[in-house]
Amino acid sequence: MDLDTLKRLNAARQAREAAILITNTATGDERLVLEKDGYDGDLQQDEIAARFRSGKSGMVKVEEGGDLFFTVSVPPPRLVVIGAVHISQALAPMARIAGFHVTIIDPRTAFASEDRFPDVPLFAEWPDEVLPRIGLDRFTALAALTHDPKIDDGAIAAALDAGCFYVGALGSRKTHAKRVERLAAAGVGGAALGAIHAPIGVDIAAQSPAEIAVAVLAQVIAALRRRGMSDEAAA
């Protein structure tokens, strides 16, 4: 391996950018593919796309010219939860078990208390103060759960703008229709608005806060593992 290639791979990892190092095991040739640079037309396009989604390294048998090894580096996914609410109390530990780095944000100090959220990074501040500090990116999911437009709306807009792989918002269809009107008036585009998962969660007829948390987490995982797939292919 070339030191320069290794430096670029490590830099991508530091910057939370997805990268794949492809090594020809017969010749020792190697090349680095960064997801953000795109790879349309690459001979290994489909394999690259699948591995960016799965995050798994592995050998790819090639008929001629030597087998290829894909060293896949995908940043650990994060889940930012807006609202230190009852659902969040169930969602935070479950998401951590599933491998997500969880952050909770709620400016209402009565909700955002360490007693209610032990061992979770917790910010009792407004999302527009916290989000620029922690930095949203394409490997971050955001679930807006406060039901309060003053707290949720700005965070949803910021997540859509940052290209978060998942943006979900609590509320009925009626609530969401009003939310879409407000966000559109604030300048959020139609395609982005259509990407919001609302009502939030996979339909499992969830009743309790913990059940809703399961529905939300399932939807977040589905979005993570189907990143970059067309709706048709994902269905």
Next chain:
Amino acid sequence: MEAETGSETYLDVLATAEAWRTGGRDVAIATVMETWGSAPRPVGSHLVVDADGNFEGSVSGGCVEGAVVAEAVDVIGDGKARMLEFGVADETAWRVGLSCGGRIRVYVEKLD
């Protein structure tokens, strides 16, 4: 960075490799490329080795590290990458102790 998942752990080894090489040491990187059966470390796990046989990371949870390190020192010497295979069918592998019943292929290359 936290080392919570396998992917993060193995990449920490790559950070070590960069630091060692940048610091002037000759370095080889070993990577688990294929596994069969109950291999202890997943595909993509790395081990970094220097010319004196110092190493960090793991490719087998301890069973064949010694053999891989010895090969890596040779790779540093001649600069030629090679694929190593360890498994129960291989008497050498038994001797170095991959007794868990798995089989692994490990690619060892010099960091230029």
